[in-house]
Amino acid sequence: MKITTMIFLVMVSVVGNTPLIAAENAPFNAAPPVQKTISLDSRIDASNIRIASQGNKVLISGTVGSLIEKQLVEEAAKSVVGSDYSVSGLKVVPPMVSDVDIQRSIETSVPSHCQVKLQNFEVQVRDGNVTLSGQTDSLHHSTMAGYVASTIRGVKSVTNRIVVDDNRASDKLIRENISAVLDDYLKKNNINWLGIAVKNGAVTLSGDVDNYEQERHITDVVQRLPGVVSLKNKLVIRSEHYGQRDRTGRY
Known part of the structure; x- marks a missing residue:
């Protein structure tokens, strides 16, 4: 009869009298x-x-x-x-603020903040839920209006229906403008490829970036450019502050 001997190697450390087994493949706890x-x-x-x-x-x-x-x-x-x-x-769960007070605060704060340019600006509030409407010539102004409204005390949610009305730039010109404005930044940060698709002023970005800061910088720049009426962000962050994760979830 053959006897097969199996040897298991286990890394053990001792704290006091209690052995602790080190689990090398333990998932990273984020x-x-x-x-x-x-x-x-x-x-x-x-x-x-x-x-x-x-x-x-x-x-x-x-x-x-x-x-x-x-x-x-x-x-x-x-x-x-x-x-x-x-x-x-x-x-x-915001503090109790009346819808009337919320509406007045937004109507005062949004147009004056960073000189946001809006036309036919209207604010509707129901139980702390805000709906914004109107027109502007820049996606950045529309985004800023939504952001300012979200900072108002008592606001639970913001639905931004402010329309960007800017047909002065062709899709080709918008794409070329995005490429030109971001060219130096992409080279400096070793971002080799950025997908830019434009249809009727609606921009879709794709590609890989190293971190959230790069993603935020690129999207902030694009939404400020003339002719951009909406932005779909399909950028993928390939690594984070704590490193690239493998298939086990470890960094």
């Missing part, structure tokens, strides 16, 4: 760095925010006092783990 990033942002009240890991995904739940705080939480999570997060469990 919850602590996300929690730290959020807690360091003075604009966010993190006292009622809960963060947990589920597989490779970070789950964020709890409550925040404003819509802009929720957006800041999303930005913080994205800067650490890219798209591997969910804020579906994070609810906006």
